[in-house]
Amino acid sequence: MTEAERHRLMLDFLKDRPFASVRDLLMIVDASPATIRRDIQKLHETGAVRKVFGGIAAAEHLSALERLAAKPFEENQMLGVAAKKSIAEEAAKLVRDGDALIIHGGSTCHLFALLIANRNLRIYTNAMPLAAALWQKGSCQVTVAGGDLYREPGVIYSATAGPPEFYASKFFLGAQAITSAGMFESHPLIVRETEKLITRCDEVIVLADSRKFGLRARHQVMNLNRIGTLVTDDGLSDANHKMLTDAGIKVVIAPRRPE
Template identity: 25%
Template sequence: MKKQHRYKDIVDYLKDTNLTTVDELVQTLNVSPATVRRDLIDLENQGVVRRTHGGVTLNNFVATQLSVQEKNQLFKAEKERISKAAAERVESGNSIILDAGTTTMEIAKNITHLPLRVITPDLRIALFLSEFKQIEVTMFGGEIDNASQSCVGEHARRLLQSIHTDIAFISSNFWSFEHGVTTPKEAKTALKADMMKCAEESILVADSSKYNSFSLFKVAELDQFSEIYTDSELSQEAREKLMSFNGKLHIL
């Protein structure tokens, strides 16, 4: 079993059990104790799980964010399904915001056939879309956040105060029914909130592995999004809670 598949299976198992042990994971994954321990160390370093004396549990509060390189390795298939469906919301001639993130990068890959105006803080998205002549790309500018390789700060916020777009696709590492969308950095919180304010509608794109986690700064409540795109690994309990919102929930 590939490492990334094991990571996903560990997270899924913890969503069902809340707390588990190395021995239980050995039986569930059918791998050696040494392999499980290495995987748990990796997941703990990424902030996904927390090891205790009694075993291991999901780390619901996350103080830091993963780097782009680390995010790229996680839940690729889910992100591809989410982004393909979300990209269908984009029409020829739209002006859209693509928030920084690996899922929004996948959305960018699915809209290259359309004439569009795209505003983004993400360096990778901007460089990728700049190759397509029918797409007008605007970068936020300002200070670069090393972890996400995207622009943050007051310079970026000033640009958003002067524009109005059709859709803002917002990404998030941390989202939950109780806490909404949160981030570990105050600068990103204000920027994401500004993206939502200047768009006709805001759409959240976030895979289910990030659900039920939260960090220090709140961006928005979930009911502030007109639509939410996530994947089919989202638990039935979470689905029932989220269906109570006025916005549309898309399970891919």
Template identity: 30%
Template sequence: MLVAERYEKIVSLVNERGAIRVSELSEIFQVTEETIRRDLDRLEQAGRLRRSHGGAVSVKESYSEIPYTEREIAYAEEKKRMAQAAIKLIGPRDRILLDASTTAWYMASEVPDDTLTVLTNSIKVATELSGKEKIEVISTGGLLAQRSLSFVGPLAERSLESYHVSKLFLSCKGIHLERGISESHELQARIKQKMISIADQVILLADSSKFGVKAFTHVADLSEVDVIVTDRHIPKDVLEQLQDRGITVITA
């Protein structure tokens, strides 16, 4: 395969998936990871993708939300393991808040039917929990964001002001050591800021492809995060720097 042809296929894969790891590309193209890193560096210089820790993300998706159906299958196994690890952080009779991320939906599908109060802005999460009789489910309502199947906007934000939760479980589009947590859409960023403000403990659910990414809209500094649940592919240097900042990192 010619180098130019490999470049085109790499860009196509990144745009199709939203993000991809160096190790995956190395396996797909049967070249060394160092070769893939050089390819990604050149493609970033050409403005065709953006480098992240351990991989690359699509510039095509930088300013828009990825549809829920696409997010649902991206890094599915990692997200399921992360969800199972996050569930272990829930205590008896907790009042928790789940955002509209796919990992939160996996949590909703796996959480035992025990006495629990769940506040959410996600249609998928609320529907998943509706069959669990012991769990009290509260929906924010608000403006429906169709691509993410979530409620956002002023009504949803004002609804959150009425509550206080012990734990917030949320995800994001990007995590950067300096810029903090970021989102692709302003309304999503604003409601997540409100979520953080009403929670005692903030637990960030993020697979390793999110690290090093600066998405469009800033949500919060990492100083506001207490725990990060991620997968085992998180870069070692990033893991150490997060721990140095006092953030508990759980790898699933």
């Protein structure tokens, strides 16, 4: 059983109860007590659970919309593919040869990165699936974050490290949800890493299909006025378009092609 599978079982066990003891976790996960304790520490560091005496306590329960927003990468990359490909193509037009870019994880950013993988670029990423894809399929220069791999969000993260010594003209990232209060994510670790990376770029460019405006997520990443450009599809409502432009965001609409 992989670490990601163990973590998923532990989190599923907590959905209907406020607490799970180490003994409970030993019953549902095929692992040693030492491995269970390491898993507890890792989940606690990401904010997915709270480590308490004798086990773990559940974080606040997510709403149905939040659970939809928090789908894992492997599942999420199969949703809204046509819109995401169109958004990725429009985002690629914003890149100039010679640019230094920061690219976060997520299915739309993954498609975008593949389109520019063989251009004359310097790319920094903390997303393991994206780094692997750029290594296999690209020729651009790639800098990868240092730290531990957190498999659930697919992020390489170090709790003790500061912002990287990498400066970018553009920071491309996705979003789990966007409202008038700002951009939100379901995993707290993504928020922490974004807060570091946002200090190392000139412009923030968000790639988010129009479905993200109907979702909610727990953790605020940034206010709308921190976003420079947002690329989305033509399913964006007039009300949401006005919300974005009123916040000073340049909105790029990618025409959706047939699924």
